[in-house]
Amino acid sequence: MAETQMSADGLKSLARYMDQFEDKESAIIKVLYEAQHIFGYLSNDVMLFIAEKMDIPAAKIFGVVSFYSYFTTTPRGRCQIKACMGTACFVRGSEKVVSEFEKQLNIKRGQTSDDLKYSLDVLRCVGACGLAPVIVVNDKVYGKATAADVSKIINEIQG
Numbered sequence: 001m002a003e004t005q006m007s008a009d010g011l012k013s014l015a016r017y018m019d020q021f022e023d024k025e026s027a028i029i030k031v032l033y034e035a036q037h038i039f040g041y042l043s044n045d046v047m048l049f050i051a052e053k054m055d056i057p058a059a060k061i062f063g064v065v066s067f068y069s070y071f072t073t074t075p076r077g078r079c080q081i082k083a084c085m086g087t088a089c090f091v092r093g094s095e096k097v098v099s100e101f102e103k104q105l106n107i108k109r110g111q112t113s114d115d116l117k118y119s120l121d122v123l124r125c126v127g128a129c130g131l132a133p134v135i136v137v138n139d140k141v142y143g144k145a146t147a148a149d150v151s152k153i154i155n156e157i158q159g
């Protein structure tokens with residue numbers, strides 16, 4: 001499907017989602033969450049569309065997006081690799097695991113590969129310290145990860 005068609009369909013479905021809310025102000029987070037789910041990230045155009053449709057100042061939408069680290073304004077990879085760098089994971093070697101991902105994927109933490117296949121991010125504690133170091137790829141959790149596991153994980157997510 002062409003990208004413009006995808007965006008048009010995405011905007012239509014976002015508009016339908018927004019229509020269900022009476023109190024627009026209190027629905028901002030839900031709407032932004034849905035928009036990021038549809039488009040993968042929040043472009044300026046999408047944020048302006050939301051502002052106009054919900055009759056909320058664009059500055060307010062931009063403010064909310066920049067406040068919450070969950071939201072991203074740049075395209076992310078189809079495989080979103082997130083490494084926990086909370087204390088337990090850090091102590092058990094997450095830095096080495098992240099460095100190995102950087103080396104093998106040829107991107108730095110916080111970056112996305114040019115082909116939009118991978119993005120690599122670091123997180124604070126994800127609440128699974130017993131499994132430290134923890135890597136989350138999309139919704140799948142890899143516990144007790146080591147640098148030696150990195151190529152295995154990459155092969156698996158490519159598959």
Ligand code: FES
Binds near residue numbers: 127128133
């Ligand atoms: S510090 Fe990584 S899961 Fe808690």
